[in-house]
Amino acid sequence: MEIKVMHQVMEWNEDVSDAVKEELSRHNVCLINVLGSPGAGKTSTIVSLIDRLRERYRIGVIEGDIAGQIDADKIHALGLPVVQLDTDGACHIEAMSIQHILTEFELDKLDVLFVENIGNLVCPAEFNIGESFRLALLSIPEGDDKVEKYPLIFATSDALAMNKYDLKEYFGFDDQRVERNAKAANPDIQVFRVSSRDGMGLDELTAWVSKRIDETIAK
Amino acid sequence: MEIKVMHQVMEWNEDVSDAVKEELSRHNVCLINVLGSPGAGKTSTIVSLIDRLRERYRIGVIEGDIAGQIDADKIHALGLPVVQLDTDGACHIEAMSIQHILTEFELDKLDVLFVENIGNLVCPAEFNIGESFRLALLSIPEGDDKVEKYPLIFATSDALAMNKYDLKEYFGFDDQRVERNAKAANPDIQVFRVSSRDGMGLDELTAWVSKRIDETIAK
Numbered sequence: 204m205e206i207k208v209m210h211q212v213m214e215w216n217e218d219v220s221d222a223v224k225e226e227l228s229r230h231n232v233c234l235i236n237v238l239g240s241p242g243a244g245k246t247s248t249i250v251s252l253i254d255r256l257r258e259r260y261r262i263g264v265i266e267g268d269i270a271g272q273i274d275a276d277k278i279h280a281l282g283l284p285v286v287q288l289d290t291d292g293a294c295h296i297e298a299m300s301i302q303h304i305l306t307e308f309e310l311d312k313l314d315v316l317f318v319e320n321i322g323n324l325v326c327p328a329e330f331n332i333g334e335s336f337r338l339a340l341l342s343i344p345e346g347d348d349k350v351e352k353y354p355l356i357f358a359t360s361d362a363l364a365m366n367k368y369d370l371k372e373y374f375g376f377d378d379q380r381v382e383r384n385a386k387a388a389n390p391d392i393q394v395f396r397v398s399s400r401d402g403m404g405l406d407e408l409t410a411w412v413s414k415r416i417d418e419t420i421a422k
Numbered sequence: 423m424e425i426k427v428m429h430q431v432m433e434w435n436e437d438v439s440d441a442v443k444e445e446l447s448r449h450n451v452c453l454i455n456v457l458g459s460p461g462a463g464k465t466s467t468i469v470s471l472i473d474r475l476r477e478r479y480r481i482g483v484i485e486g487d488i489a490g491q492i493d494a495d496k497i498h499a500l501g502l503p504v505v506q507l508d509t510d511g512a513c514h515i516e517a518m519s520i521q522h523i524l525t526e527f528e529l530d531k532l533d534v535l536f537v538e539n540i541g542n543l544v545c546p547a548e549f550n551i552g553e554s555f556r557l558a559l560l561s562i563p564e565g566d567d568k569v570e571k572y573p574l575i576f577a578t579s580d581a582l583a584m585n586k587y588d589l590k591e592y593f594g595f596d597d598q599r600v601e602r603n604a605k606a607a608n609p610d611i612q613v614f615r616v617s618s619r620d621g622m623g624l625d626e627l628t629a630w631v632s633k634r635i636d637e638t639i640a641k
Contacts, residue, residue, distance in 0.1 A: 241459045241543050241572060242564025269544060271570050292574065294513060294544035322571070323544055324460050325488060325513035344563035344586060345461025351490050352541070353460060355511065367563060370592075 216330050219298035223305065223333025230310035233419035234301075234318060234333055235412070238356055239340030240349075241322030244366040246274045247399040248340060248408075249317050253281060255409040260314040260416060265304055267296045267321050274319060284308060295326035298333055314420055324349065328356035335419040336361040338412070343370040347377040350384035358388040361415070364395040364408055435549050438517035442524065442552025449529035452638035453520075453537060453552055454631070457575055458559035459568075460541030463585040465493045466618040467559060467627075468536050472500060474628040479533040479635060484523055486515045486540050493538060503527060514545035517552055534635055543568065547575035554638040555580040557631070562589040566596040569603035577607040580634070583614040583627055 227234055239245050246266075253262055263284040266275040275287035286307050288300055296318065308316070318334070320327040339360035341349055344367060350357045357363060363385050365378055382394045393411055397404035446453055458464050465485075472481055482503040485494040494506035505526050507519055520537065527535070537553070539546040558579035560568055563586060569576045576582060582604050584597055601613045612630055616623035 240461065240541070240564075241568055242561075268571055270573055273567050273570060292544075292548075294542070321544065322459070323513070323542055325511075325540065325542055326545065329511075342461075342563060344561060344589070345459075348492050349460055351492060352487055354489055370563070370589075373589075 216298050219302055220331035220333045223298050223302050224335075226302075226305060227310070227316070227333060227335075230313070231420045232310055232313050232316055233335045233416045234316045235416075236318050236320060236327075236332055236334035236337045237340070238320045238324075238327050238337060238360065239322065239366075240324050240342070240345055243322070243340040243342040243345065244399055245319050245322065245340055246277055248338075248364065248366060248397070249319060250277065250281070251399055251402075251405050252317075252409055252412060253278075253283065255405065256315065256413060256416075257281075257283075259413070261312055262315045262317065263308050263313045265301065265316065265318045267319055269293070269321060284313075290321060294321055294323050295330050296320050296332055297330050301332045315416055324353040324356050328353075328359055336415050339363050340366050341381065342367040343374050343376045346374070347380045350381055350388065354388050357385045357392065360389070360392060362393040362395065362408075362411060364397045364404075366397050366399065368396045368403055369398045369400050435517050438521055439550035439552045442517050442521050443554075445521075445524060446529070446535070446552060446554075449532070450639045451529055451532050451535055452554045452635045453535045454635075455537050455539060455546075455551055455553035455556045456559070457539045457543075457546050457556060457579065458541065458585075459543050459561070459564055462541070462559040462561040462564065463618055464538050464541070464559055465496055467557075467583065467585060467616070468538060469496065469500070470618055470621075470624050471536075471628055471631060472497075472502065474624065475534065475632060475635075476502075478632070480531055481534045481536065482527050482532045484520065484535065484537045486538055488512070488540060503532075509540060513540055513542050514549050515539050515551055516549050520551045533639055543572040543575050547572075547578055555634050557581050557583065559583050559585050560600065561586040562593050562595045565593070566599045569600055569607065573607050576604045576611065579608070579611060581612040581614065581627075581630060583616045583623075585616050585618065587615045587622055588617045588619050
């Protein structure tokens with residue numbers, strides 16, 4: 204019974220996701236869905252990307268959280284428009300929530316909308332939210348077996364950034380294993396190695412994100 | 423509509439969880455529900471506890487995973503009875519799955535059954551699975567804001583082990599903040615600082631786990 208209902212919700216979610224995508228397209232806004240485990244570095248990576256992209260694009264952020272607004276406060280401190288989406292315990296963001304929140308932004312004054320999804324490698328992968336593309340984060344301390352254990356999130360993401368790469372040696376993390384498994388699940392996935400601590404790889408990731416934004420908002 | 427269905431499933435889950443608990447009680451088995459993010463160190467902590475407890479107790483393991491059997495293979499290598507529960511994409515373990523799997527074990531030959539839940543700080547917290555107690559893991563690289571962001575899992579766990587404690591200084595992790603917030607959510611929670619890398623704190627954690635096992639199987 205549970206599976207049946209999930210299926211209905213998900214079909215309905217797809218329709219709303221398409222509607223969100225259309226609305227963003229009308230306003231020439233690129234929505235980036237940022238996914239990853241709790242503590243993978245979603246907020247810090249978004250902040251690093253904002254630093255490098257904000258001279259070129261007008262950026263807004265939706266911060267998804269189960270409780271509190273710690274991350275939204277960090278974005279707010281940057282002086283960007285940010286909305287906190289409190290899922291009140293729910294484990295993922297649905298398109299309907301994004302549709303509702305879009306009315307809080309002046310979309311004609313935005314080029315890019317980052318959505319930081321709930322910290323979870325499972326459920327968010329199943330729900331499109333009208334995104335132009337998905338960026339998945341996997342941090343080194345989580346271990347190099349995570350693509351095998353949580354395949355869907357990597358199969359459905361356009362890019363994978365291995366974050367906290369400065370800890371690769373400490374954890375004996377096999378980044379080739381991760382890249383190999385990610386590309387087996389998803390041959391088109393772009394793989395980056397980054398570190399918010401020392402800035403490694405962030406320029407390469409920014410260049411790719413920027414290219415995808417340009418492709419989206421030029422349409 | 424979605425919330426309503428979740429509620430029905432969860433009420434039903436509670437009934438099954440009680441039935442599992444009764445069956446385990448008849449056979450004098452203590453079920454330990456181990457929760458935490460992907461990569462928090464659930465498997466390695468279970469292995470460390472098994473090392474320290476196996477002379478005293480007869481131990482079995484249920485390894486929950488969305489896909490694959492990497493962790494079950496590790497337990498199998500220890501020569502213990504293990505069953506892999508493949509949730510086929512589902513984000514948590516339900517009591518019905520445990521009820522079904524119990525028939526795979528010779529319960530009269532067990533004292534302790536570890537269940538490694540799906541790597542997820544959200545959904546598993548909502549589902550009792552007939553456990554005697556819950557052990558939640560939070561690893562240092564995940565960050566010291568996780569109790570505030572994912573309160574339910576810590577509010578419902580009997581113990582919290584901060585794992586990968588060897589990385590505390592590297593990450594500037596405020597363990598007092600975590601302990602304070604965990605105890606605010608749950609005044610009875612036991613807090614441990616452990617490291618599978620250097621063994622720190624594992625004897626203290628083992629002593630507490632052992633005490634809880636004794637209290638359960640003495641009944």
